[in-house]
Amino acid sequence: MMPTAPSPPPQHVAIIMDGNGRWATRRGQPRAAGHEAGVRAARTAVRACRDAGVRVLTLYAFSSENWLRPTAEVDFLLALFVRSMEAELETLHAEGVRVRFIGDRAALPPSLRAVVQRTEQHTAGNPGMVLVIALAYGGRQDLLRAVRVLAGRIAAGAMAADQIDEALLGAHLDLADLPDPDLLIRTGGEYRVSNFLLWHLAYTELYFCDLLWPP
Numbered sequence: 001m002m003p004t005a006p007s008p009p010p011q012h013v014a015i016i017m018d019g020n021g022r023w024a025t026r027r028g029q030p031r032a033a034g035h036e037a038g039v040r041a042a043r044t045a046v047r048a049c050r051d052a053g054v055r056v057l058t059l060y061a062f063s064s065e066n067w068l069r070p071t072a073e074v075d076f077l078l079a080l081f082v083r084s085m086e087a088e089l090e091t092l093h094a095e096g097v098r099v100r101f102i103g104d105r106a107a108l109p110p111s112l113r114a115v116v117q118r119t120e121q122h123t124a125g126n127p128g129m130v131l132v133i134a135l136a137y138g139g140r141q142d143l144l145r146a147v148r149v150l151a152g153r154i155a156a157g158a159m160a161a162d163q164i165d166e167a168l169l170g171a172h173l174d175l176a177d178l179p180d181p182d183l184l185i186r187t188g189g190e191y192r193v194s195n196f197l198l199w200h201l202a203y204t205e206l207y208f209c210d211l212l213w214p215p
């Protein structure tokens, strides 16, 4: 049989990392242990995508709906993000990864906002894979922010409504200059997109699996 050439990797993979809590509960551990394991799994995913030649990896770390979780869990998650990003920053930088964040930054506590800014600035010139971390992100809110900016311009007389086309609206969304995901993966057994990248998923292949996010 003729050997077949390996198919090229997707350019942009987006992941909804679901199942941390159940992973911990099944082990008789607190949900927090599941989130710690989730960070380890995210680290593995970043390396795997980079090694496979993926250009952009977007991880849904904290959705706009996640604010509704119990305060103790929200506080734990936000502190975990600060701790994990501080711990990973130099390694990601050495590996040439460019880190970006999408979502409602103003909603984040100052300590997390500071790490977000530092991480973006420190890795901005890196040539390797782009790692996008969605924090306080919602697809509808992303669209609303863009629409408000454009509506403001129309109200100010700076442009006409019929100048809004797909390219212009897309350019005002959080992922703006990056290609749409080719592949969305959701772990944890739910078959829905949960307000993630609504505009960008129009032509994306969706892959849902029952495995929990931590292995």
Ligand code: FPP
Pocket (backbone or CB within 6 Å): 017, 018, 019, 020, 021, 022, 023, 035, 036, 038, 039, 042, 059, 060, 061, 062, 066, 077, 081, 084, 133, 188
């Ligand atoms: C889903 O599990 C996961 C989250 C709500 C967010 C936290 C994600 C991580 C800690 C992973 C890595 C993060 C970074 C820094 C990129 P769940 O709590 O919804 O699980 P359940 O559905 O089993 O309750």
